[in-house]
Amino acid sequence: MAQFDTLDIIVLVILLIGTVAYFTKGTYWGVPKDPYANSYAFANGHKAGKTRNILEAMEESDKNTVVFYGSQTGTAEDYASRLAKEGSSRFGLKTMIADLEDYDYENLDTFPADKLAFFVLATYGEGEPTDNAVDFYEFVRGEDTTFSNGGTADDKPLENLKFVAFGLGNNTYEHYNSMVRNVDIALTKLGADRVGDAGEGDDGAGTMEEDFLAWKEPMWAALTEKMGLEEREAVYEPIFSITERDDLDADAEEVYLGEPNKNHLEGKQKGPYNSHNPYIAPIAESRELFTIKDRNCLHMEIDIKGSNLSYESGDHIAIWPTNAGREVDRFVDVLGLVDKRHTVVSVRGLDPTARVPFPTPTTYDAAVRYHLEIGGPVSRQFLASLAAFAPNDSAKTEMVKLGSDKDYFSEKVSQQYLNIAQVLERVESTNRWTQIPFSIIIEQIKKIQPRYYSISSSSLVQKDKISITAVVDEIRVPGSENVVKGVTTNYLLALKQRQHGDPSPDPHGLTYAINGPRNKYDGIHVPVHVRHSNFKLPSDPSKPIIMVGPGSGVAPFRGFVQERAAQSKAGEKVGQTVLFYGCRKSAEDFVYKDEWEFLAAQSVKKTLGSSFTLFTAFSRETPGKKIYVQQRLEENAALVNELLQKQKANFYVCGDAANMAREVNAKLAKIISEHRGISLEKGEDIVRGMRSSNQYQEDVWS
Incomplete structure (x- = not known):
């Protein structure tokens, strides 16, 4: 029998500890998922890493309703918070919100029939789950998914799960609201029972907020009937306590003045740097x-x-x-906080599942300047909730009207692009809104992203x-x-x-x-x-590429062309590189003009692979004649089709999703159909196939 020496034993122990830590995700040691998580996360009741079992978390905090969110920019998280708050105040539900990446899902098959799950899910990019929802999405849609009791999809393991679903999407993207649609299908296939219709909000049409409000009332009605809920008069119940600290000055070393976490507070920069921990870069x-x-x-x-x-x-x-000083000043002024802006406050969750969105203790000024999205759009629901804290009856009447009258709200607020401080100023400019609790501000204004x-x-x-x-x-x-x-x-x-x-x-x-x-x-x-992005050059540099990027949409293509020039200089074979670029006027907003002209000259000298070709479109160069990139695309249809069909070129689009990207997509389908002698429908099918195989890639925004 082999003998183990001391070194062998040490190595085996380390391997054992590492294996246990990996499979338990640190739950035995109470270690946060993010090892650089801030100390304030624990102080505010968010027991990161204590358990990844959602049912245990609900049991420990005495909850019967969980509102999961999949969010990329914070909007879905905001809606999840609003649903949890409304469920508690109107219907007496014991709610908690939960980040999808904080939990495992094998035990959803043990979800009790008397509890509820909400899923508020944003669709990111081209039909993808948000970063924090990837594991959940892959799990519920997996072909070989197995639950804690050994059940598979054929066994309908989620038959006790009652769920509500709302999606956040953008109709300018091809895969509109695919996240909520696919999750709805997957959960239903697994036996879960959806209550009410799955809601869909459309950011592309600018109707997200109204879509949400229109969906939630029928949803609450369906839920009331299904679960035997009783509605009660909604009275504001704070989620956070705000304590003004007479014992601390703003310059005290433990007071956060905008630092995102404890390392930054202590003047340290420690990686890894990510969405929770920025690098302060020169x-x-x-x-x-x-x-x-x-x-x-x-x-x-x-x-x-x-x-x-x-x-x-x-x-x-x-x-x-960082929020603009002018807007910070406006905000603290309208709330009557000017004289208290540098007062130190501690914010604490009144519920064990409430997560304070910024580190404390801090000051009113720091919270507003560095952490709250004070310049963002305002919701009718928020204005309705503030009516009770109006400084006088006339202001209260106006806030009730703004909160209840969709058309009036659109005319006075949405169409004017007013932020919350501007709304309050216009409703009542003489008296300050000093009765508004700062807790409701934290609850209703999402964290700046x-x-x-x-x-x-x-x-x-x-x-x-x-x-x-x-x-x-x-x-x-x-x-x-x-x-x-x-x-x-x-x-x-x-x-x-x-x-x-x-x-x-x-x-x-x-x-x-x-x-x-x-x-x-x-x-x-x-x-x-x-x-990191999936918007990538082909792994084989000899493959041709076609890029369409008007305005600042040309940004990633500058990187692409730089890279291919470097590859060519290093002796690699680089395929044809074609860029369609558009702006208003060649003498005003033609970005990187000198660089493109230099590269084109280098191309002639054969120092950038076979060629670099730039096609320009100037929309206001000639009076009465607007030229856009999609027209240049059509003018060069033969080249485009040849590169796509014969050389399997990659096709890239970057820029405005609502107009340019959609029109480029349609134009490409037309080019393919005409030059290959097929119907437009078949051309559209080919473009869809290119998207599916990543031959056609987009990096677009609305």
Whole structure:
């Protein structure tokens, strides 16, 4: 029999511990799923890692209803929170909300018949689950899925599960609301019983909020009948307690002034950097790409050296924004918090499942400036809930009307693109809204989310720097003085202005806290992380590619072309590289013009594979003659079809989903049908097949 020495035993013990930790996901040690989770997560009742068994979590917290969410930008999480709150206040349900990635699902077959599950599910990209819903989605749709009692799909293992479903989608994408549709089918196939219709909200049509409100009332009626619920008068019951701290000053070392977690509070930068933990990155370079004064397009180089962040062409960089000072001032003023803005407050969940969305103790100013989406659209439901806290009867009457009259709300709020502080100002401009509990603000205004931008560089060319290309956003409201400014792009503009010598950057009168909390971003820094994408070049560089990217949609294609130029320079065979680019005027907003012209010249010299070809479309170059990329596509239909049919080229689209991307899709189907002598329907089928096989890829937004 073999003898084990001390080293053997140590190795075996380590392997055993690692194996147990892997299969239990750390539950035996109470370790958070994210090892860099902040200490405040535990202080607020979110026992991360304590159990991945949802039924145990519900039992421990005495809940009979769980509202799961699959969310990419925070909107689905917001709706889940609202449903949980309404279920509790109107119907006495004992609710909790749950992030889908925090739990396992093998034991859903033991879900009691007297409990409820809600699923609020956003569809991300081209019909994909959100990042936090991937494992759940694959589990419930898996062909060989097995539950805790050994049951498979044929056994209808979820026959006791009663569920409610609402989806968040965008009709400008081909796979509209596919997440909720597919989950609904999968759960039903497994024997679960859906209560009411599966709701679908449409962000593409701008009706998400009204779709949600129209769906939920019939849903509550169906649920009341099914479960024997009794509706009661809804009275506001806070989820969070807000305690003003007389014992702490704002400059105390334990007070969070905008830092996202404890490491940042203590002045440490520790990876891995992700959606919970940004890297405070230096901006190495910034410049304007447009030559006109009334529009801005920024090129920035983000330095990631030493961070262990990595990227590939086609990935996204997430920018963590800061709210504009003007809007922060407006917000604290309308709530009557000006004199208390730097008062330290502790926020605590009154329910063991309530998760405070930011670290505490903090200040009112820091919470509003760094953590709450105060510039976002307002819901009718939120305004209705604030009516009880109006400063006078006339304001209360107006808030009730705004909350109950869909058309009136649309005219006065939605069409004016007003944020919550602007609404309150217009309803009552003389008196401050001091009766509004700060707890309801935290509950109803979602956490500010990172914004994702296509990376416009190649890691083969600059692995330690990430380029971004961003048009500075604004919406001018017709017939109104209100101009809505993009939160993140104007923040970036302010950073650019500071880098170029403006001591007090003030883009459009917005002002920003450029130096960050406690001046930790001094020296022109920005919080970032990287999100990897499926929008990728073919693994074989000899394969041709066709790219369609008007405006800032050209960003990832700059990275693609850089990469193929580098591959060619390294001696690899690079296939034909074709770019369709459009803008308004060649002398005003033709981004990277010099680079494209240089690459085209290099192509002639055969230093970029077989060729680089640029087709341009200028929509306002010639009066009365608007040219768009889809027209250039049609003009070069023979080349496009040949590259697709004979050389199996990859086809890429980046930019506006609602108009350009949809029209390019239709134009390509027409090109294929005409040049292959087949019907338009068959051409459309071929394009769908290209999408399914990833020969056709999109990185689009609405």
